[in-house]
Amino acid sequence: SDDPAPGSTGATSGGDKGGNIKVGFSQLGAESGWRTANTESIKANLTAENGFDLTFVDAQQKQENQIKALRDFIDQDVDIIAFSPVIETGWDEVLQDIKDAEIPLVLVDRTVDTTVEDPYVTWIGADFTQEGRTAGEWVKKNHPDAKIFELQGTMGSGAQTNRQEGFREVIGDNVIGEASGNFTRAEGKAAVEGALAAYPDMDLIFAHNDDMGLGAVEALEAAGKKPGVDVKIVTVDGVRDGLQALHDGKFNYVVECNPAFGNQLADLLRSVKAGETVPKETIVIDEAFDQTITQEFIDARTF
Ligand code: AHR
Numbered sequence: 221s222d223d224p225a226p227g228s229t230g231a232t233s234g235g236d237k238g239g240n241i242k243v244g245f246s247q248l249g250a251e252s253g254w255r256t257a258n259t260e261s262i263k264a265n266l267t268a269e270n271g272f273d274l275t276f277v278d279a280q281q282k283q284e285n286q287i288k289a290l291r292d293f294i295d296q297d298v299d300i301i302a303f304s305p306v307i308e309t310g311w312d313e314v315l316q317d318i319k320d321a322e323i324p325l326v327l328v329d330r331t332v333d334t335t336v337e338d339p340y341v342t343w344i345g346a347d348f349t350q351e352g353r354t355a356g357e358w359v360k361k362n363h364p365d366a367k368i369f370e371l372q373g374t375m376g377s378g379a380q381t382n383r384q385e386g387f388r389e390v391i392g393d394n395v396i397g398e399a400s401g402n403f404t405r406a407e408g409k410a411a412v413e414g415a416l417a418a419y420p421d422m423d424l425i426f427a428h429n430d431d432m433g434l435g436a437v438e439a440l441e442a443a444g445k446k447p448g449v450d451v452k453i454v455t456v457d458g459v460r461d462g463l464q465a466l467h468d469g470k471f472n473y474v475v476e477c478n479p480a481f482g483n484q485l486a487d488l489l490r491s492v493k494a495g496e497t498v499p500k501e502t503i504v505i506d507e508a509f510d511q512t513i514t515q516e517f518i519d520a521r522t523f
Contacts, residue, residue, distance in 0.1 A: 248279050
């Protein structure tokens, strides 16, 4: 029908923008296999054929780049701004500007901590705290006396703070050391090289993502240790490389964080544009895997 959707301005969807929904997406970076898969899923679903006019900007893990992209989106007067914030704090001013510009904001994957009231319409992402708890429960059950090194993600990101919180809630004080590997393979490797010197008796690493776990594998092998045996490795994500390391016995347990939610995001964006009521949050469902995983399952994995 020609009737405007409830709550909409009454303008035709997209107006003079060819009918497509104009979305500005600020992705935080390309730091991990997870992020690459997430970007692919977003780009594959927010296509012109699906009714979107997407401007996608990669911030290379720098908050200042994200803030600049968000301001550009305001200037471009997009229909909706979507973004994955690299860290939780420091967004107050730009979030207020988005609000003042009356552009609906959709948060993707990570979360913000802000004084701005009601800054976003909806958020879609994983339950990071539960991922940390799931990892902790496996460790508590299978290696209750482990001397744990926690290889953390980007400090101050929702994925880091909440995974740490959930893990520690279950594990208590078995963590003998911690350092950040910024969610990348190279920094994960460097952090574990440091940990091998600082905590020679560590026998389990909880890495906040697969990539840092894979960096840990490299560091351990270079030091003549057997990953998965001498030092157990528990990670989060479940991208193909991580699951392969699990199958190969180098990882011991992987908690999934599913990046392939571009189709759910597309549905949310359509609803937001139509002025429909959307849930405040959509939690992406995660599984967990141990070494019984099959090669067949890994080969069929799309990310
Ligand atoms: O925010 C999700 C996390 O960010 C993923 O677990 C990690 O791989 C990515 O860098």
